[in-house]
Amino acid sequence: MTRILYSLCGADETRPFSPHCWKIVLALHHKGLDFIEKPMPFTEISKVESGFSKTVPILRDGNELIRDSFDIALYLEDTYPDRPTLFGGEGGKALARFVEGFSQLVIHTAITKIAVKNIHDMLGDTDRVYFRQTREARLGKTLEEIEAGRSTEIDAFAAKLEPIRHTLKYQEFIGGDAPLFADYILFGALQWMRITAGADVFKDDDPVGRWFERCLDLHDGAGRRVTAA
Amino acid sequence: MTRILYSLCGADETRPFSPHCWKIVLALHHKGLDFIEKPMPFTEISKVESGFSKTVPILRDGNELIRDSFDIALYLEDTYPDRPTLFGGEGGKALARFVEGFSQLVIHTAITKIAVKNIHDMLGDTDRVYFRQTREARLGKTLEEIEAGRSTEIDAFAAKLEPIRHTLKYQEFIGGDAPLFADYILFGALQWMRITAGADVFKDDDPVGRWFERCLDLHDGAGRRVTAA
Numbered sequence: 001m002t003r004i005l006y007s008l009c010g011a012d013e014t015r016p017f018s019p020h021c022w023k024i025v026l027a028l029h030h031k032g033l034d035f036i037e038k039p040m041p042f043t044e045i046s047k048v049e050s051g052f053s054k055t056v057p058i059l060r061d062g063n064e065l066i067r068d069s070f071d072i073a074l075y076l077e078d079t080y081p082d083r084p085t086l087f088g089g090e091g092g093k094a095l096a097r098f099v100e101g102f103s104q105l106v107i108h109t110a111i112t113k114i115a116v117k118n119i120h121d122m123l124g125d126t127d128r129v130y131f132r133q134t135r136e137a138r139l140g141k142t143l144e145e146i147e148a149g150r151s152t153e154i155d156a157f158a159a160k161l162e163p164i165r166h167t168l169k170y171q172e173f174i175g176g177d178a179p180l181f182a183d184y185i186l187f188g189a190l191q192w193m194r195i196t197a198g199a200d201v202f203k204d205d206d207p208v209g210r211w212f213e214r215c216l217d218l219h220d221g222a223g224r225r226v227t228a229a
Numbered sequence: 230m231t232r233i234l235y236s237l238c239g240a241d242e243t244r245p246f247s248p249h250c251w252k253i254v255l256a257l258h259h260k261g262l263d264f265i266e267k268p269m270p271f272t273e274i275s276k277v278e279s280g281f282s283k284t285v286p287i288l289r290d291g292n293e294l295i296r297d298s299f300d301i302a303l304y305l306e307d308t309y310p311d312r313p314t315l316f317g318g319e320g321g322k323a324l325a326r327f328v329e330g331f332s333q334l335v336i337h338t339a340i341t342k343i344a345v346k347n348i349h350d351m352l353g354d355t356d357r358v359y360f361r362q363t364r365e366a367r368l369g370k371t372l373e374e375i376e377a378g379r380s381t382e383i384d385a386f387a388a389k390l391e392p393i394r395h396t397l398k399y400q401e402f403i404g405g406d407a408p409l410f411a412d413y414i415l416f417g418a419l420q421w422m423r424i425t426a427g428a429d430v431f432k433d434d435d436p437v438g439r440w441f442e443r444c445l446d447l448h449d450g451a452g453r454r455v456t457a458a
Contacts, residue, residue, distance in 0.1 A: 091314070091321020094405035099327060101395030166330030176323035 002036070003028075006048055006058040009039035010122030015226050017119070017195040019108065019188035020069040021057045022223065026184040027073050029219035031083040035059075041127045069188075070100060073181045086181040099174065099182040102163065107189040110157055112139070115197035117147040118229060122196060157201045161208045168207040172214070179218060187215040191223055198229030231265070232257075235277055235287040238268035239351030244455050246348070246424040248337065248417035249298040250286045251452065255413040256302050258448035260312040264288075270356045298417075299329060302410045315410040328403065328411040331392065336418045339386055341368070344426035346376040347458060351425060386430045390437045397436040401443070408447060416444040420452055427458030 005028065007021035016022075016039040028035050038048075046054050053067035059075070066075045074093070077086050087093040120131055120143055136142055164174070164186060173179040174186060190212050193199055202209030216224040234257065236250035245251075245268040257264050267277075275283050282296035288304070295304045303322070306315050316322040349360050349372055365371055393403070393415060402408040403415060419441050422428055431438030445453040 085320070088320020088323065089318020091317020091404060091409055091411075092324055093320070094317065094400060094409070095321055095324035095328060095403065095411055097399050098331075098392055098396045098403055098411070099324060101392035102327075102331060105391040105395055162334040163327055163330035166334055167327045170326050171323060174324065174327055176319060180320055180323070182320075182324055182327070 002060065002062070003033060004060040005035050005037045006045070006056050006060075007037055007039045008045070008056050009041065010119070010127070011124040012122070013039045015122070015195055017122070017192055017226075018056060019103075019111075019192035020055075022188040022191045023069045023181070023184040024057045024059065024072050025222060026179075026187065026215075026219060027076055027086055027181055029222050030086060030179070030181075030184070031076050031080050033076070033080065033083070041124055043126050043130050069185075070097070088175060088180050092175070092180060092182070096180070096182045096185065099185050103185050103189050106160055107186070110153055110160055111189060111193045111197075113146055113153040114150055114157070114199050115193055117143045117150075118197040154199050154201060157199070158203070158206065158208075161206075164208050164211070165206075168211055173211070179215065183215060187212065187223065191216075194228045195226055196229055231289065231291070232263060233289040234264050234266045235274070235285050235289075236266055236268045237274075237285050238270065239348070239356070240353045241351070242268045244351070244424055246351070246421055246455075247285060248332075248340075248421035249284075251417040251420045252298045252410070252413045253286045253288065253301050254451060255408075255416065255444075255448060256305055256315055256410055258451050259315060259408070259410075259413070260305050260309050262305070262309065262312070270353055272355050272359050299326070317404060317409050321404070321409060321411070325409070325411045325414065328414050332414050332418050335389055336415070339382055339389055340418060340422045340426075342375055342382045343379055343386070343428050344422055346372045346379075347426040383428050383430060386428070387432070387435065387437075390435075393437050393440070394435075397440055402440070408444065412444060416441065416452065420445075420455075423457045424455055425458055 005021065005024055007016045008018035009016045016037065025037065040048065045056055049058060049060065049065055052058060052065050055067065057069055057072060059066045059072045066072045073086050087096060116135055120128060123131055132143060139146060167174055171177060174182045234250065234253055236245045237247035238245045245266065254266065269277065274285055278287060278289065278294055281287060281294050284296065286298055286301060288295045288301045295301045302315050316325060345364055349357055352360055361372060368375060396403055400406065403411045
């Protein structure tokens with residue numbers, strides 16, 4: 001059976017960077033499932049699997065095609081119930097949506113302001129045109145204007161992680177003694193920044209930084225094998 | 230068996246307002262457990278149960294005494310496993326800490342700036358002295374200086390609820406189809422503001438406002454029976 005994860009890259013396909021795809025890379029390893037990762041540029045996504053999805057991740061699992069990172073995680077949990085759980089029960093499944101909300105609406109918002117010009121500069125020529133147009137329209141500023149506020153955003157970043165820091169007072173991972181999909185949601189965001197912008201936002205003794213290092217080590221260092229910017 | 234919840238009130242003991250105590254009021258109802266609530270002023274807490282705790286909630290459950298809202302919820306889940314679950318499994322238990330972190334470090338921080346003077350004005354004379362001293366030292370400003378920024382904080386409040394709003398796109402409660410302790414954590418924060426400051430922070434169509442109304446209706450309107458400020 002062929003299992004393929006379609007993910008996102010810039011000009012260098014050895015450095016896939018999408019936060020949503022990184023969630024699924026770790027989720028597949030968590031379930032112990034073999035897969036081939038096929039990173040591609042933004043403007044190629046709509047061409048694969050007969051235009052199945054405009055966004056990645058897309059998972060092909062034998063005859064099944066699934067899109068959207070949360071839906072893929074739910075699919076993996078349902079389809080492979082005898083493998084290690086990604087949610088730890090129905091409560092964990094529901095609350096993972098809240099972690100997703102925090103990640104996308106607090107952390108991603110900040111990382112976009114830090115990394116958007118770095119991401120642009122990693123892309124091939126065709127993607128650069130697409131990325132600049134869509135992001136400048138969405139953010140209401142030029143990439144250069146956003147970049148001008150980069151250091152201010154970096155300075156403010158660590159404070160936004162306080163809910164994570166609170167959680168880590170009680171447990172090694174967001175999911176408890178061991179990671180769950182909720183860890184991969186937040187890891188995906190920070191891995192996205194690490195690979196695109198490399199911004200060093202953690203003080204040496206920051207528990208969030210230590211947790212992120214633990215996540216980079218998971219599953220034989222699956223996250224760490226892609227180098228930081 | 231006598232089950233007593235020691236909670237917090239101002240001069241009017243029919244209007245207990247502590248966010249942490251409200252979590253446990255709803256948690257006890259959720260478990261279908263009878264209890265007597267004994268609201269008391271800040272400066273009386275250390276006198277009950279032989280000085281067992283400097284903070285409320287304190288739960289006496291027969292021969293057991295438990296303090297701290299999260300620890301009480303864990304105790305209730307362990308002690309009454311055949312009653313409706315507060316966590317929905319181990320994953321839900323772990324992620325509830327993250328919801329607690331978000332509630333305390335994002336939502337409580339904002340509500341404190343909105344409600345601190347209102348809370349002061351609800352207290353009896355002895356508590357007012359204690360409250361002003363401790364809060365002004367903690368916040369580094371006089372209560373009146375904080376109150377001067379109140380309307381700015383109210384205007385900024387709704388945007389801070391975006392992770393909750395995201396979650397409610399997928400489900401009726403933070404805990405899924407039905408509430409879990411994670412709902413009561415966030416409800417406690419907003420109920421605290423409702424009773425002390427009454428600040429109307431929701432637009433009519435805000436999903437968070439509609440969820441809060443659903444929470445006020447739970448358990449025969451246990452939350453709604455205390456009127457808003």
